[in-house]
Each structure stands twice: as C-alpha cells, then as structure tokens.
Amino acid sequence: MMMGSSFPEEVLEHVFSFIERDKDRNAISTVCQSWYEIERWSRRRVFVGNCYAVSPLILIKRFPDVRCLELKGKPHFADFNLVPEGWGAYVSPWIAAASTAYPWLEEIRLKRMVISDDSLELISKSFKNFKVLVLSSCEGFSTEGLAAIAANCRNLRELDLRESEVEDLNQSSGHWLSHFPDNYTSLVSLNIACLNSEVSFTALERLVGRCPNLRTLRLNRAVPLDRLAILLRRAPQLVELGTGEASDLRPDVFSNLSGAFSGCKELKSLSGFWDVAPGYLPVVYPICPRLTSLNLSYAATIQSSDLIKLVSQCHNLQKLWVLDYIEDLGLEALSASCKDLRELRVFPSEPFGVEPNVLLTEQGLVSVSEGCPKLHSVLYFCRQMSNDALRTIARNRPNMTRFRLCIIEPRTPDYLNHQSLDVGFGAIVEHCKDLRRLSLSGLLTDRVFEYIGTYGKKLEMLSVAFAGDSDLGLHHVLSGCENLRKLEIRDCPFGDKALLANAAKLETMRSLWMSSCSVSFGACKLLGQKMPRLNVEVIDERGPPGSRPESCPVEKLYIYRTISGQRFDMPGFVWTKDENSALGLS
Amino acid sequence: MELQLALALPVHNSVKGFDLNDGDIESKEPVASQLWSYGGSLESKKCLKNKRSSEEAFGKMGGGVPQTFPLMVWSGQPNEEDDRNGQNRKTSSIVNKNEVEENHAVGWPPIKSWMKKQLHQQQQQQQQQQQGGRVKNDGVAERSGGRNSLYVKVKMEGVAIARKIDLRLFHSYQALTNTLISMFDKEQKFDKNGVSYTLTYQDKEGDWLLAGDVPWQTFIESVQRLGIVRNGG
Numbered sequence: 033m034m035m036g037s038s039f040p041e042e043v044l045e046h047v048f049s050f051i052e053r054d055k056d057r058n059a060i061s062t063v064c065q066s067w068y069e070i071e072r073w074s075r076r077r078v079f080v081g082n083c084y085a086v087s088p089l090i091l092i093k094r095f096p097d098v099r100c101l102e103l104k105g106k107p108h109f110a111d112f113n114l115v116p117e118g119w120g121a122y123v124s125p126w127i128a129a130a131s132t133a134y135p136w137l138e139e140i141r142l143k144r145m146v147i148s149d150d151s152l153e154l155i156s157k158s159f160k161n162f163k164v165l166v167l168s169s170c171e172g173f174s175t176e177g178l179a180a181i182a183a184n185c186r187n188l189r190e191l192d193l194r195e196s197e198v199e200d201l202n203q204s205s206g207h208w209l210s211h212f213p214d215n216y217t218s219l220v221s222l223n224i225a226c227l228n229s230e231v232s233f234t235a236l237e238r239l240v241g242r243c244p245n246l247r248t249l250r251l252n253r254a255v256p257l258d259r260l261a262i263l264l265r266r267a268p269q270l271v272e273l274g275t276g277e278a279s280d281l282r283p284d285v286f287s288n289l290s291g292a293f294s295g296c297k298e299l300k301s302l303s304g305f306w307d308v309a310p311g312y313l314p315v316v317y318p319i320c321p322r323l324t325s326l327n328l329s330y331a332a333t334i335q336s337s338d339l340i341k342l343v344s345q346c347h348n349l350q351k352l353w354v355l356d357y358i359e360d361l362g363l364e365a366l367s368a369s370c371k372d373l374r375e376l377r378v379f380p381s382e383p384f385g386v387e388p389n390v391l392l393t394e395q396g397l398v399s400v401s402e403g404c405p406k407l408h409s410v411l412y413f414c415r416q417m418s419n420d421a422l423r424t425i426a427r428n429r430p431n432m433t434r435f436r437l438c439i440i441e442p443r444t445p446d447y448l449n450h451q452s453l454d455v456g457f458g459a460i461v462e463h464c465k466d467l468r469r470l471s472l473s474g475l476l477t478d479r480v481f482e483y484i485g486t487y488g489k490k491l492e493m494l495s496v497a498f499a500g501d502s503d504l505g506l507h508h509v510l511s512g513c514e515n516l517r518k519l520e521i522r523d524c525p526f527g528d529k530a531l532l533a534n535a536a537k538l539e540t541m542r543s544l545w546m547s548s549c550s551v552s553f554g555a556c557k558l559l560g561q562k563m564p565r566l567n568v569e570v571i572d573e574r575g576p577p578g579s580r581p582e583s584c585p586v587e588k589l590y591i592y593r594t595i596s597g598q599r600f601d602m603p604g605f606v607w608t609k610d611e612n613s614a615l616g617l618s
Numbered sequence: 619m620e621l622q623l624a625l626a627l628p629v630h631n632s633v634k635g636f637d638l639n640d641g642d643i644e645s646k647e648p649v650a651s652q653l654w655s656y657g658g659s660l661e662s663k664k665c666l667k668n669k670r671s672s673e674e675a676f677g678k679m680g681g682g683v684p685q686t687f688p689l690m691v692w693s694g695q696p697n698e699e700d701d702r703n704g705q706n707r708k709t710s711s712i713v714n715k716n717e718v719e720e721n722h723a724v725g726w727p728p729i730k731s732w733m734k735k736q737l738h739q740q741q742q743q744q745q746q747q748q749q750g751g752r753v754k755n756d757g758v759a760e761r762s763g764g765r766n767s768l769y770v771k772v773k774m775e776g777v778a779i780a781r782k783i784d785l786r787l788f789h790s791y792q793a794l795t796n797t798l799i800s801m802f803d804k805e806q807k808f809d810k811n812g813v814s815y816t817l818t819y820q821d822k823e824g825d826w827l828l829a830g831d832v833p834w835q836t837f838i839e840s841v842q843r844l845g846i847v848r849n850g851g
Contacts, residue, residue, distance in 0.1 A: 112724075112731075383729055438728060
C-alpha cells in the first residue's frame with residue numbers, strides 16, 4: 033500500500049490515537065501490514081467479551097501495551113443461578129500474565145468473573161499506575177483483597193464493586209478502608225453498596241474528607257442516616273450518591289440530613305434507600321429537579337403514593353429503576369412529569385407470589401411509552417400483557433433499542449383474548465428497527481420467531497424462555513438475525529435440527545446458551561467435532577453424558593466461538609470433546 | 619446463507635451418511651436440504667406442529683445411531699480439584715440455591731440473586747415486625763412511616779388484588795376505615811340498595827374476628843391481615 037510507506041510511523045500513530053472505537057481500530061488494522069503493526073502497538077483499550085474466546089497469551093502477543101482491560105466471564109444466565117458454581121471464569125491467569133506483560137496497566141473491569149484475594153494483591157503490587165477497578169457481579173474475594181488494593185494502589189481513582197459477592201473476613205471486616213494511607217487523596221469513585229457488614233465509619237469519613245475529587249459514593253446498607261449527613265457535609269461536591277439504610281425516623285436526623293442534602297448542588301444520581309422510612313423522603317425533594325438517575329429498586333418500604341410524590345418532582349429524570357410498588361398510577365405520573373426519561377426498569381416486589389400484590393399491569397408501560405418520547409430502554413416485570421398493548425408500545429416507541437419484558441408466570445397468554453403474544457412481539461420487532469436487545473415471555477409459538485427472524489435485523493441479544501413449538505423457531509432466529517451475537521434459551525422445545533443446520537452461524541456469534549431444551553448429546557458431540565473454532569460445553573450435573581443414550585437431551589449447553597481452543601479449567605460437570613480427538617472424522 | 623449450507627452439508631457427507639436426524643444410515647441426502655427447504659411460509663406450515671416431546675423428536679435417532687460411527691470418547695475434564703487458585707473459599711451468606719423458590723423453576727423469574735436477597739431481607743424484617751407487634755412510640759409515630767411500620771394485607775371480597783397498608787399510620791378504627799374506604803373506592807360496586815361492608819381481621823392465632831371489638835392497641839398487637847367482606851345478600 034503506497035500510502036502506508038509515505039507517512040512516517042509517528043504520524044500514523046498520532047492519527048490512530050484519535051481512533052478509539054474497537055470496530056474502527058479493527059478496521060484500520062486490516063488495511064495493510066504496517067498499519068496492522070502500528071495499530072497493535074498503539075491499542076490501549078481492549079474488551080474481551082468472553083474470557084474463553086481468546087487466551088492471555090494471544091492478547092499480549094498482539095497488543096503489547098494495553099492500559100485498560102475489560103473481561104467478561106460467565107454467561108448472562110449465571111445471574112439467575114443457572115450456571116453451577118465452579119464452572120469457570122477465573123481471572124487469575126489473566127492477572128498473572130498482565131502483571132509481567134503490562135506494567136503500565138491502569139484499568140481492569142471484570143464482569144461475572146471469579147477473582148481471588150491473591151489476584152487482587154497481585155494487581156495492587158504489579159501496576160504502579162493502577163487507577164480503576166470495577167468488579168461487576170464477581171465473586172471469590174474478600175475484604176482482605178480489598179485491603180491490599182487500598183494499601184498499595186497509590187493512584188487509585190475508582191473502586192466499584194457493583195453487585196459482587198464479597199466475603200467479610202472477621203479480622204479485616206470494615207477495616208480494609210483504613211488501609212488507604214493518610215496521604216492518599218485521589219479517590220473519585222467508590223461503590224461498596226454490595227458489602228454486607230459494616231465498614232469502619234471513621235476510616236470512611238476521613239477518606240471522604242481528604243479526597244476532594246470524590247464524585248461517586250455508593251454506601252452499603254450498614255451506614256445509617258445520621259452518618260450519611262456527616263459524609264455529605266464532607267463531600268458536598270458529590271454527583272452520585274447511594275444511601276445506606278434509613279429506617280429510624282427521627283426529627284433531629286431529618287433536619288440534619290435536609291441541611292446536608294441542600295448543600296449538595298451537584299447531585300444528579302441517587303440510589304440505595306434500603307429500609308427507608310417514607311417520612312424521610314422529603315429530604316431529597318430539593319434535589320429532585322436536578323436528578324437524572326434514580327435507583328429505587330431496593331426501596332421495599334416506599335409505596336405508591338410516596339413514589340408518585342417523589343418522581344413527579346424529577347423533571348430531568350433520564351433513568352428510573354423502581355419496584356412495582358409504583359403501580360400503573362405512578363407510571364402515569366412518571367409519563368406526565370419526566371419527559372426526558374430514557375430508561376425504565378420495573379422490578380417485582382413479590383416475584384414468587386402467586387397473586388398480584390400491586391396494581392401494576394401492562395397499562396403502566398403503555399402510559400410511559402406514550403408520554404416519554406426518548407424512552408428507548410425498558411425492563412418490565414408484570415403479570416399480564418396483551419397484544420394490543422405491545423402493538424401500542426411498538427407504535428409509540430419505534431426508537432426502542434432494548435426491550436425486556438418478563439411476564440412472571442411462564443406461558444401466560446394475552447389476557448384479553450387468550451391468544452399467544454406472537455403478534456405483539458412481532459409488532460415490537462417490526463416497528464423498532466434499531467432494536468438491539470430483546471427478552472421474550474408469555475405464551476409464544478414458533479410464529480414469534482418467524483417475526484424476529486424477519487424483522488430483527490439489528491438484534492444483537494435475544495433471551496427466550498418457555499417459548500416456541502419446534503426447531504423451526506430456533507431456525508428462524510439463527511438464519512434470520514444477521515447481527516445476533518448472544519442467544520440464551522431456556523425451557524424451549526428446540527432440538528438438534530436447527531442447531532446443526534445453522535452450525536456456521538454459531539461462529540459469527542459470541543455465544544449460545546441452551547438449558548432444559550431438547551438438544552441431544554450426540555448432536556453436541558457432532559457439533560464439537562465439526563466446528564473446531566467453537567467450544568461446545570455440555571453442562572450436566574447428572575453425571576457422564578456418555579452413560580446415557582446419545583439421543584438423551586443434555587441439561588445445559590453453552591457454545592461459544594474461540595481462537596484459543598479448549599479451556600483447561602473445566603470442572604467435572606462440564607463435558608466437551610476430548611482434546612485428543614484430533615480432526616474428528618474428516 | 620450459502621455459507622451456512624456449505625458448512626452444514628459436509629457434516630453429513632464426510633460422515634458417510636451418518637445423520638443424527640435420519641435413522642437411515644445409507645441415505646446420502648444432506649441434512650440441510652432435507653429439512654430446511656425454506657422457500658417461505660408454505661414449508662413452515664408443514665413443520666408447525668404442537669410441541670413435540672423428546673421421545674417424538676428423538677425416537678428415530680435413538681434407533682438410528684449406527685454402530686459403526688467412530689465415537690470420539692468424550693471425557694469429562696480430569697480437573698476435579700476444588701481448590702483452584704485459592705477458590706476454595708467459604709461463601710458468605712449467599713442465596714445461591716433457590717431457598718425462596720420452592721415450587722418455581724430455577725432462576726425464574728429472572729431476578730439477580732443480589733436483588734432477591736435484598737428484597738427477602740427487607741420483607742423478613744417487615745414480617746418480623748408484624749409478628750412481634752411491638753409498639754415503639756418514639757414520639758413521631760404520628761408522622762407517617764414510623765420505624766416499626768406494620769404493613770398488613772387487605773383483601774376485599776370480590777377484588778382480585780390485595781393491597782397493603784401500614785397500620786402504624788393510624789390510631790383509631792375510624793381513621794383506618796376512612797382510609798380503606800378511599801383506597802377501595804373504585805372497587806365498591808354499590809347497587810341502589812347500598813351494599814355495605816364489614817371490616818374483619820385475622821389475629822395471631824389465625825382466627826378471623828370482627829374489627830372494632832377490642833381497643834385499638836390490642837388490635838394492633840395481634841392483627842395479621844385485614845379482610846373486607848360484604849354484608850348479607
């Protein structure tokens with residue numbers, strides 16, 4: 033390529049430094065050999081969507097100077113206990129490799145991975161300029177590991193433990209915070225909401241007091257309100273706050289807190305609200321007009337009327353996560369007051385109750401879809417739905433990009449005409465041309481998959497449960513959805529045919545999960561043998577699949593593309609082709 | 619699309635007629651075209667059936683697996699150790715198994731364990747307070763939402779959805795009934811004769827009693843749930 037040789041490398045490198053998106057970087061690296069080389073040496077940010085798709089060695093070989101690493105481990109359904117413990121997603125080989133290869137690593141972001149205290153310690157000691165640690169839905173570590181991070185990461189800016197499982201070890205419980213040295217002042221973001229036990233309040237207060245750039249503070253439940261007031265006065269510059277628990281309504285605390293909140297002129301995001309006595313809510317009324325994000329999904333003590341009073345004042349709200357206590361009436365109020373709403377999540381307060389405990393129906397969602405023109409991301413749990421409602425929502429919001437509907441009882445039909453919800457979801461995919469993520473529920477036949485395959489051209493992730501009639505359904509999706517990256521299916525009558533006929537499709541996707549379906553062990557073997565660039569994992573806790581007939585359906589199946597071959601850390605309940613099977617039968 | 623078929627076909631050919639989907643090992647017809655000659659919806663009607671059981675779907679296969687298929691031995695991975703990279707940890711109080719889910723499908727409805735735990739804990743606290751029935755009047759109990767909020771279910775006869783109400787907000791039967799009337803206002807189907815309702819409650823022993831007979835404080839200490847029943851015919 034002529035152009036490549038006429039520019040000095042430094043110039044190209046400088047130009048490439050403006051190119052940040054992975055897609056664009058991948059594209060420029062294919063132009064010619066020299067561009068490939070320059071690009072790979074200058075790539076600073078790498079995202080690995082499936083930690084088993086590539087190995088640390090391959091990563092380091094191609095990108096020798098990475099500063100920000102993001103890894104994802106277990107499949108999404110692990111969030112709902114469908115992936116047995118011990119399945120994998122261990123980050124330690126990555127940390128070990130990075131500790132020598134990337135001394136200038138600054139950021140590590142992990143999702144659904146298992147990280148040990150040893151790894152945390154290694155991180156804290158290997159990367160002198162370490163700045164950001166985000167552990168999202170991770171597990172395997174304790175407050176000991178956090179103590180190491182606190183003690184050694186002099187330049188730490190962000191420590192975010194969102195929804196991880198952290199073991200509290202008695203000896204350091206709460207005191208890991210005091211491992212931050214007295215001269216450490218660079219904290220910008222701290223999220224410890226998931227910690228079960230108390231943290232040392234003195235340490236927390238001193239930390240907050242000496243870090244002038246702190247903008248995000250998400251406390252855990254154990255921090256009571258009167259303490260919160262102290263923290264707020266120390267950090268009035270906060271932009272994002274997660275409260276602790278607030279159950280004890282006392283007038284002195286109330287007024288103290290009111291004063292503290294009124295000093296926080298920058299506050300835009302609120303969360304927490306555990307055990308909140310509704311009498312406290314007025315303390316946040318003054319900041320409601322500035323709020324853009326409100327997470328009330330743990331506020332099990334706030335009922336409809338208080339929720340309405342609260343959200344009606346949040347005229348600039350963009351994101352609301354709330355329990356179904358908000359009810360249809362509250363969602364109507366939301367749609368009238370919050371015209372800038374972009375994302376809504378409504379969670380069930382009693383997911384396992386048989387009868388509805390709140391007046392939340394499809395109507396709430398319809399109201400919001402009518403009143404909020406920017407609404408594009410929805411997660412909605414409810415107990416009834418109709419095709420009419422779905423059609424209305426689809427027509428109201430063709431700009432929808434993420435639509436996840438969970439009708440709590442599996443296979444619930446349209447409550448008005450008792451038919452399937454095929455046409456309703458069909459309307460969603462037809463009208464919402466930019467739909468990237470979709471979760472289905474209710475009574476659904478193969479028809480809905482035909483709609484999805486026909487219209488879901490931009491669809492990247494699809495979640496299916498208790499739906500469909502035959503392999504045809506799966507075939508529609510695999511053959512029709514051109515941009516499909518992740519497909520997760522549970523309890524559907526999909527078997528071998530669609531899977532085998534669309535084997536090649538699987539190499540264009542990140543992963544496919546199927547559990548409680550009808551895929552036979554024989555088909556899994558065949559797929560594994562014929563498709564060397566796929567890992568076909570049979571997850572079966574009943575014992576060796578080989579001890580049952582080949583036609584027997586497997587419990588769970590996880591298929592993902594990979595360039596690093598079989599993984600070496602599989603537990604006893606994961607079955608895959610023998611490493612020595614060579615080229616199979618060809 | 620072509621690529622898909624091209625890769626699907628050799629699955630069949632190179633296996634010399636082995637086909638999971640076809641019991642006849644002599645057949646040379648490729649899997650793909652045999653099953654998926656999708657021109658459009660015509661074929662889909664052919665294939666659209668009721669949900670098939672596994673036996674129906676796989677019955678043929680069970681008998682059709684040829685003995686000559688050189689099976690690759692699928693071995694489970696030998697790494698049985700539990701302790702891997704220090705993973706042998708005691709887990710903290712994780713709701714890992716479905717202790718809350720008893721007769722429901724695992725992992726359904728799809729709520730993160732983290733959230734389930736939070737809700738469960740808060741609801742347990744509410745229940746404990748109901749059963750304890752402690753009256754902690756810390757002076758601001760007149761204000762709404764005292765610490766010991768006492769949420770009870772209120773079920774009105776003929777109404778599908780039960781509501782919840784915090785009894786700590788009230789200090790007399792009158793106040794309670796007034797609120798209940800406005801809460802269920804739209805549910806009341808008064809006909810011209812004027813149907814009236816009676817407030818009942820279930821006490822700690824499980825008995826249903828008429829509300830109003832005992833002093834308010836006694837009522838508060840033993841009430842578990844409320845019921846609104848229609849009078850007469």
